[in-house]
Structure formats: structure tokens, C-alpha cells
Amino acid sequence: MNAHLEQLSPRALWRHFRTLCNTPRPSGHEAALVATLERWADGLGLAHDRDAFGNLRIRKTATPGFEAAPGVILQSHLDMVAQANADYPHDFTCDPIETWVGDDGWLHARHTTLGADNGLGVAAALAILEDETLVHGPLEALFTLEEESSMGGALNLDEDWLEGRLLLNLDSEDRGQVYIGCAGGADVIVEARLPSAPLVDHEVALRLSLTGLSGGHSGIDIDKGLGNANRLLVRVLRALEPFGARLVDYHGGTLRNALPREAFATLALPDDEQASASKRVAVLQEVLRAELAGVDEGLTLTLSPMATRPAEALTEPASQQWIRALHVAPCGVERMSVAVPGVVETSNNLGVVSLEGGRFHLCALVRSLRDSATQDLADRFRALFELVGARTRVENAYPGWTPNPDSPLLARFCRLHREQLGSEAEVKVIHAGLECGILGGKYPKLDMISFGPLIRGAHSPDERVELASVAEFWTLLRALIEDLARDDAW
Structure with missing residues (x-):
């Protein structure tokens, strides 16, 4: 199902998003997806492990010559909100999400939540891991569980497990914006x-x-x-x-x-x-x-x-x-x-x-x-x-995530946004529960930002994502990872 997704650009990202749509993953039911991603990582020879709660980490060694670059953590959550229209029979534990592209340039789901929150962040991280043309330092992709239901994955994340110094949370939903703080709850x-x-x-x-x-x-x-x-x-x-x-x-x-x-x-x-x-x-x-x-x-x-x-x-x-x-x-x-x-x-x-x-x-x-x-x-x-x-x-x-407007990672992101997209990034604080606040409590030395494509109607059957914004998100993510690896200022 959802074969049309692989015709969208960037293809690698959308191919992974198709896997996510075809693999049921409501909160508390992520096991099948975790197993699928572990098999995928094995196929590419990527190291992977899980913490005691079941959060998944996939690692990729640095491009030769860039081993000294700061480690980057790509962080997203695997689960999605399970909401369907009352008159539409859908079992989120076994039925795939059926998607369609509108004439308006947005991707939609048929009568259910789409799972772009946070499936597109997961798909982007997977596409980065398999990109052999990308120059990068050490990479870790952290995929947490049960974010939508309880923040359980982040709250129970093992300490002294992650190795990277910089964290890119890929769970924001506004084009042209970067988040540096969020609400607790x-x-x-x-x-x-x-x-x-x-x-x-x-x-x-x-x-x-x-x-x-x-x-x-x-x-x-x-x-x-x-x-x-x-x-x-x-x-x-x-x-x-x-x-x-x-x-x-x-x-x-x-x-x-x-x-x-x-x-x-x-x-x-x-x-x-x-x-x-x-x-x-x-x-x-x-x-x-x-x-x-x-x-x-x-x-x-x-x-x-x-x-x-x-x-x-x-x-x-x-x-x-x-x-x-x-x-x-x-x-x-x-x-x-x-x-x-x-x-x-x-x-x-x-x-x-x-x-x-x-x-x-x-x-x-x-x-x-x-x-x-x-x-x-x-x-x-x-x-x-x-x-x-x-x-x-x-x-x-x-806990909430306390903003750090003087973050070096933020300054770098804003410069790249201007260079790559020709516009200034809006620096924002969001009234939502990003996992950054919890992760920052466990790893206080992390420098973090959050960004993503334009998603509207999240947590409802009206959820949709603007296709052009996904392409921009991908361009910016690749540029940021390369820039972090190449600059010796770190």
C-alpha cells in the first residue's frame, strides 16, 4: 500500500515514510516497527541497540577524516496518535494508514491521522543514515517510544547511553521555524x-x-x-x-x-x-x-x-x-x-x-x-x-525545555537557513511537549534545537503535511549535518 509515496521527492525519505504508514504504530504498539528498523540496520551494517525501556538507537561511524567532528543525535519518536472519524472502521494496531496527495500540494490520510507527527522525522533520520554521499561526523539516531501517550520513552531513557554532543529533534511542525524551548506537562x-x-x-x-x-x-x-x-x-x-x-x-x-x-x-x-x-x-x-x-x-x-x-x-x-x-x-x-x-x-x-x-x-x-x-x-x-x-x-x-538563545547550534542553523533557503528562520518556543526538556534533564550538556516540515491538524483525522516543506526540511537537515562535520570551530 501507498506505493505512490515513493514517487515523491526526496525519494529516500518518502520510501521510509511509506514503511511507517504500512506498519501500525500507535503508542504502546511500536514493537513491529522496531523489529523492522533493526532488520533494516542489519542490512546496512549499522550498529543498533536498545535501552531498558526499549528505545532504539542506530549508529553510523563518521565519514573517514571527520571522526573528530562533534557527534550528532537525530531524535524522533516512533509512535503516532490514533484518531479516526467515528464512522470509519480502522484498527490502528493492524491496519495501515492510507494516504493520498491532494491538488493543494499536501499529503493527507483517508479518515485517520496521517502519522506525519513524527513519522517524517523518523523517515528523515533513516534517509540520513543510508545516504552515502553525505559527509558527516559520528551519527546516532534515537527513536523513542510512547511519546504521544505518556512521554514514556524519554522519561525512561537510559542515562550515560547517548554519546553525541548536539541533538536535532525532528518533531516540530512549522516551516521556516526553529524551536529552542517547549512546555512541560x-x-x-x-x-x-x-x-x-x-x-x-x-x-x-x-x-x-x-x-x-x-x-x-x-x-x-x-x-x-x-x-x-x-x-x-x-x-x-x-x-x-x-x-x-x-x-x-x-x-x-x-x-x-x-x-x-x-x-x-x-x-x-x-x-x-x-x-x-x-x-x-x-x-x-x-x-x-x-x-x-x-x-x-x-x-x-x-x-x-x-x-x-x-x-x-x-x-x-x-x-x-x-x-x-x-x-x-x-x-x-x-x-x-x-x-x-x-x-x-x-x-x-x-x-x-x-x-x-x-x-x-x-x-x-x-x-x-x-x-x-x-x-x-x-x-x-x-x-x-x-x-x-x-x-x-x-x-x-x-519538564519543560528552557530556551537558550545563545546556543551555538542555533546560530549555525539560522545561518544555514538563510544561505540555503534565502530567508531568516523564526526562533520559537512551542506550547507542546517536545522530548527535549526531558532529554536535557538527563543529558544537561546537550546543545539542542528542533525543526521540521509544515504539518497541520496533528492529532486529528485532518492531519496533513505540505510536500514542498518536506523537501526544504530535507535540504536543510543535510546541509546542517555536513556543516557541523566540516567546520573545525568545534
Whole structure:
């Protein structure tokens, strides 16, 4: 599948990306891809090893005469976000990603995430390793695991394993930009067992659905004004409280690092309030569409009778308590950065919310450029839900990456960007969880930058990559590696 990818330029890079598209690799299921890459490395005579967590390293010795050049680490993560449109059956653990090239010059996937994040970084590193025309110093390609789900690969990376002095993270998503800092983050988990009571004779069961939102990356896109399905459906549930609605179940979002596109709830409602509730939902659909106009215009809100009648729903006090707690929970941009104008400093994403059989579960992702602010917002989130008797915990915390504007590697990159592409590179800090912050904590002497091709819609089925930007990314990467090897200033 995806044979057309090998007709794109640069061919070596796209050939490897085809392998990635044809090899399922959602977070936690990277083993098949690791085995494939190890066989590939064996075929080229490249040394490879894994650390205790399973992160993969492939090494290539320097071009003869350039052994004294500083070692360069090409770093990317192997896993991808698994998101598909609700009406499209796709098993990310066994089905390949089907790609297509649009007339607009962008590569897309059919109804699923594309995996350009971070598959193109992986493909570029592999293409560099097999390029026999490239002059280079010692090279290491570091491929981490479970970045999208937990940063597990970077958090558990062996120390005193990597040998290089310079690290090129290939996981950025903007053309003409180079990143020197990123947000840290933490998952906040909320769990509770909620009281329920049987439905009474005059109650009917209704299905409340909110669909059609764009979704997106919970860091990069958090300030775009896009809808969060959990935030919006809870708002609708709050508006239905006066009609005596009781929650039976709830399911919204699938990943804590993706803006939820859809959310669904089953309600028990007095029969004589059904018509009024339906009218209220219809009004709210128009209100929400108006609020999202020009930004996220696909919202659809429906309330329809259930074919089967559930036996129980939350008690009315419990239902109201939890809807209200969710309604006031932090969601979206908390604070913009003063130090880095135009960049979000702190945010929270209500990523995954579920209620089934009285068991409530929530996973939110807090991000901040300041580790202290990450800790504070996570603590506020916990305090809110502890007030209503929930069990809370913080998991998968990872540090931010403190910018170093005086980095020699950055200065070299900016010069090459100007020479190779004829334009100045924009130096940026990103409100997303690049692995650089974690890696810098384990290897504090590393000089690091992050760059990549232009990707849009990451973490959603709208994910796409601009083909021309991939060619530019490849040109710049090759030039940088050669420049680092040839200059004796190191």
C-alpha cells in the first residue's frame, strides 16, 4: 500500500515514510516497527541497540577524516496518535494508514491521522543514515517510544547511553521555524464511584450527541478557538438540569493530548419534559454554532430517544454535582506568556471523560512553559474534584525545555537557513511537549534545537503535511549535518 509515496521527492525519505504508514504504530504498539528498523540496520551494517525501556538507537561511524567532528543525535519518536472519524472502521494496531496527495500540494490520510507527527522525522533520520554521499561526523539516531501517550520513552531513557554532543529533534511542525524551548506537562487523573438509582416509570432514556468538531493538538491548537467536545457537551448538560435530567453514561474524547471532537451522553428525563428539552438543545446548537463561526463550523448537536431503556441513572444530586464540577473545571488557555509574547504559557485540556456503570474517569493534560505553573494548575484541578469526593492523582509529569538563545547550534542553523533557503528562520518556543526538556534533564550538556516540515491538524483525522516543506526540511537537515562535520570551530 501507498506505493505512490515513493514517487515523491526526496525519494529516500518518502520510501521510509511509506514503511511507517504500512506498519501500525500507535503508542504502546511500536514493537513491529522496531523489529523492522533493526532488520533494516542489519542490512546496512549499522550498529543498533536498545535501552531498558526499549528505545532504539542506530549508529553510523563518521565519514573517514571527520571522526573528530562533534557527534550528532537525530531524535524522533516512533509512535503516532490514533484518531479516526467515528464512522470509519480502522484498527490502528493492524491496519495501515492510507494516504493520498491532494491538488493543494499536501499529503493527507483517508479518515485517520496521517502519522506525519513524527513519522517524517523518523523517515528523515533513516534517509540520513543510508545516504552515502553525505559527509558527516559520528551519527546516532534515537527513536523513542510512547511519546504521544505518556512521554514514556524519554522519561525512561537510559542515562550515560547517548554519546553525541548536539541533538536535532525532528518533531516540530512549522516551516521556516526553529524551536529552542517547549512546555512541560502532566496528566491529571480523576476517578470516582457515583451513586445511582433505578429509572422510574415516567422517565425516558435519550441520547445526547455532539459531533463534527475539528479536533487538533491539545498544545499547539489550544489557542485557536476550536471547540472542545467535552467542554461544550457539559455546558449543554448543565442547561438541561432544570428539566430533571439524570446522567446514565458519558463518553467524550479518546486521547488526553487531542482536543476532543465528539462526546456522547445518555440521559434519563421525565417524559413530560422531553419536548422542552429537545427545543432547548436545538437552540443551544445554534448558539454554539454562532460562537464557533469561522473557526470550527461543523458542530452538530442531537437529542434522540434510545431504543433500549437502561435500568439505572445517577441520582439527581450526584448528576448535578458532577456536571457542575466539570462545568467549572479549567479548560483551554489559562495564561499567555509575558516572557515569550504570543505564546501560551499555561493551559489545560479536558481530554478524556467517561461515565459507565457509575464509574467516573477523567484524564486532563496540563501544560506550561513554567514547571511551577504546571504543578499549580494540576493541584487546582485535583482540589476541585477532591471537594466532590473523587480520587485524584498526577501522572507522567515531564519538564519543560528552557530556551537558550545563545546556543551555538542555533546560530549555525539560522545561518544555514538563510544561505540555503534565502530567508531568516523564526526562533520559537512551542506550547507542546517536545522530548527535549526531558532529554536535557538527563543529558544537561546537550546543545539542542528542533525543526521540521509544515504539518497541520496533528492529532486529528485532518492531519496533513505540505510536500514542498518536506523537501526544504530535507535540504536543510543535510546541509546542517555536513556543516557541523566540516567546520573545525568545534
